[in-house]
Amino acid sequence: MDDEKTQDHERDAKTLSPLLPQDVEDAAATLLEACCDAGIKVATAESCTGGLIASLLTDVEGASHAFDRGFVAYSEDAKSAMLGVRRDEIDRHGAVSEAVAKAMVRGALEYSGADIALAITGYAGVAPDGEEDGLVHFACMRRGGTPRHRAEHFGPVGRGPVRIGSLRIALKMMRDAVDEH
DSSP, X not given: OOHHXXXXXXXXXXXXXXXXXXXXXXXXXXXXXXXXXXXXXXXXXXXXXXXXXXHHHHTXXXXXXXXXXXXXXXXXXXXXXXXXXXXXXXXXXXXXXXXXXXXXXXXXXHTSOOSEEEEXXXXXXXXXXXXXXXXXXXXXEETTSOOEEEEEEOOSSOHHHHHHHHHHHHHHHHHHXXXXX
């Protein structure tokens, strides 16, 4: 085995990297470096990504002080119990909506010590009847600020591609929030 393959194997054995594109890993490392430089902590509130963002951020060695916590609130009950999202808001707008993403990000900040939070809710795979496959809502917010929302329409590309695309967007939104400092 040549040196490059050995290094790749050693790197892959330490993290989840065999599953993730290099640009996603690089974006996570860059985000955490910027957080460390600015003295900022981040938190995540994840539904359709099932904790992948939190896992990715904890894979970056030496930057653990920049990640406060992650909430995996996959069900509607979890969104209410863990993040304080009101049931009537979920019933009125749907769990996959701008309103719920913004409520999730507010809850993530309220129940953490983070300076910036990112929330994500969507349909990574096939959506229920009448809903859009691959629709994902993101909300990012600095403590004391207002949530920024983004909707992404990935389409029926499958769970993996939607989740990887969602990681890219989430990391970019958090990095933009850090840069506002």
